[in-house]
Amino acid sequence: YRATCEILQLVPSVEKFRLTLRVIKLWARRNGLYGNMLGFLGGASWAILVAKVCQLAGIEGNLGSCVNLVHRFFYTFANWNWPEPVYIKKVDAQPYPAWNPAMNHYDREHAMPIITSSVPQMNSAVNVTKTNCQLITAKCAEAFTVCQSVLEGVSLWSDLFQSASFFEEYESFILISG
Numbered sequence: 001y002r003a004t005c006e007i008l009q010l011v012p013s014v015e016k017f018r019l020t021l022r023v024i025k026l027w028a029r030r031n032g033l034y035g036n037m038l039g040f041l042g043g044a045s046w047a048i049l050v051a052k053v054c055q056l057a058g059i060e061g062n063l064g065s066c067v068n069l070v071h072r073f074f075y076t077f078a079n080w081n082w083p084e085p086v087y088i089k090k091v092d093a094q095p096y097p098a099w100n101p102a103m104n105h106y107d108r109e110h111a112m113p114i115i116t117s118s119v120p121q122m123n124s125a126v127n128v129t130k131t132n133c134q135l136i137t138a139k140c141a142e143a144f145t146v147c148q149s150v151l152e153g154v155s156l157w158s159d160l161f162q163s164a165s166f167f168e169e170y171e172s173f174i175l176i177s178g
Contacts, residue, residue, distance in 0.1 A: 006117045007051050012055070021047055024073060025043065041125055044124045048117070052076070056072070071151065074147055085099075085114070089117040095119070098121050099113065099123045
């Protein structure tokens with residue numbers, strides 16, 4: 001709750017942030033990219049990424065429709081230089097258990113550091129593997145292309161939310177039955 005309240009204080013427009021976050025979460029779920037326990041990003045991580053884009057867009061970027069923020073989100077994270085961390089607030093004085101790759105060698109191995117804003121700052125995406133980071137980045141690039149097509153009038157927004165065809169997309173997988 002504390003972290004959520006802080007995120008809302010760090011974005012230029014709470015309304016645009018919330019709407020953009022809903023769009024991104026729907027997209028992530030439809031593409032099988034939602035779930036911290038599964039090695040992907042959970043709700044807190046998606047919220048931090050959307051907040052980062054809202055901050056990068058600034059007040060002017062938050063005045064228009066959420067279309068620009070969604071477009072910018074996919075562009076930003078299709079091109080992010082992972083494992084460069086995403087911060088929405090930097091705090092210099094941190095207690096020991098905080099995320100700190102300079103002091104903790106385990107933190108250096110994180111593939112996709114998305115750092116919480118509240119103290120102690122932690123990596124909200126600690127379970128993301130390098131392979132899943134590459135998959136999320138590739139899916140953001142695909143989504144950016146779809147957004148470009150929508151803005152050019154070639155595609156529809158519904159194309160962005162098409163469910164991924166898991167068994168066609170992956171030739172290898174493990175089936176667990178109970």
